[in-house]
Amino acid sequence: MRLNYVETGSADAPVVLLGSSLGASQAMWAPQVDVLAKRFRVVAFDHRGHGGSEVPAGPYTIDDLGGDVLELLDTLEVEQASYVGISLGGAIGLWLAEHAPERIHRLVAICPPTNTAANPQPWIDRAAQVRAEGTKSITDATLSRWFLPEFTDTDPVRQLLLDCPPEGYAACCEALSALNLLPDLPDITAPVLLITTDSDQSVPPETVVPLAPQIPSAHLEIIETAAHLVTYSHPQTINPLLLTHLT
Template sequence: MRLNYEATGPADAPVVLLGASLGATQAMWAPQVDVLAKRYRVVAFDHRGHGKSDVPLGPYSIDDLGGDVVELLDTLEVDQASYVGISLGGAVGLWLAQNAAERFHRFALLCPPANPAENAQMWADRAAQVRAEGTQSITDATLGRWFLPEFTEVAPVRQMLLDTPDEGYAACCEALGSTNLLPGLADITAPVLLITTDGDTSIPPETVVPLAAQIPGAHLEIIENAAHLVTYSHPDVINPLLLTHLG
């Protein structure tokens, strides 16, 4: 599987991978890349089915999405990296922490869905809608969940959603609809930073907060007056937390 990625920062610096949200590309990390790249080799990638990555026919699984990231490390000839992921990227991070722990130093996981299979029918319905009507049919509702009304700088993110291949988006919905990462949380050994927000209606904070007690040693931050795509809307809050955790 060929994942599209952009690498920024010193070639000999520690590597940090950035995994995006469902319906977004590596470009959503623009508010973080320049800051992180002063200290790290930052590799922001597009999940399969997104951006300029390959778009195989679905359904996909979380094993597929996580395995793609391990394969990317192999392609980059990187033995170990740290990982930052939001939303779908956060779920992939939880999978990596459980299934490829030897390849990662630490994780920062923002608004991660740990058991999206609990709402399997919703994901199946959304996949069917996007296959039938395109991503434009879900864009306005998605932006309404991702940002509070007062945040208006959404045009680039809107375009990412509109440009996401319909099959890639739908197949990733199906991956989420078959994913339950709760059973393996207690086995995670890497340092984990969990971030949620008080206004997230996509992955509500009450589904993220309990994870901090289930992942050994996890550190939890709850961001106030923010919605789902908090990396994009609140980089002034998120970036210092990432720098502190990544070390």
């Protein structure tokens, strides 16, 4: 599976992978890339079915999506990297830390879903809707969950959602419908920074906060007055946390 990616920073620096949210491409990391690239070799990639990556027919699984990242590391000839992921990207990061611990140096999981298999039907229904009507049919509802009303600079993110291939979006929804990362959380060995927000409607904080005691060496941060896509709306808060943990 060929994943599209963009590299920034020195080729000799430690590698940091950036994994995006469902429906977005690597462009969503614009508020982070330049800051991180001063210290790291930053590789921002598109999940399969997203952005410039290949779009195979679904359904996909979390094993598929995590395996794609391992193949990307092999392509880059990188034995070990740190990983920052939000939403779907955060779930993939946790999967990597569980299933390929030798490849993950440090992990930041931001608003990560971990047990959507407990209520799979909304994801199955959303996949069917997007296949039938396109991503335009879910864009307004998604933005209302991703940002608080007072954050209005949402047009670039809206365009990312509109540009997302419907099959890729739907197939990743199907991966989420079967997701359960909880059993293997205690096996994670990488230092983990968990970030959630007080107003996340997509992955509510009450589903993220209990993860911290289950993960050895995990540190939890709760961002106030913020919703789901906190990397985009609150970079002034998120970026220092990333630098501290990754460094």
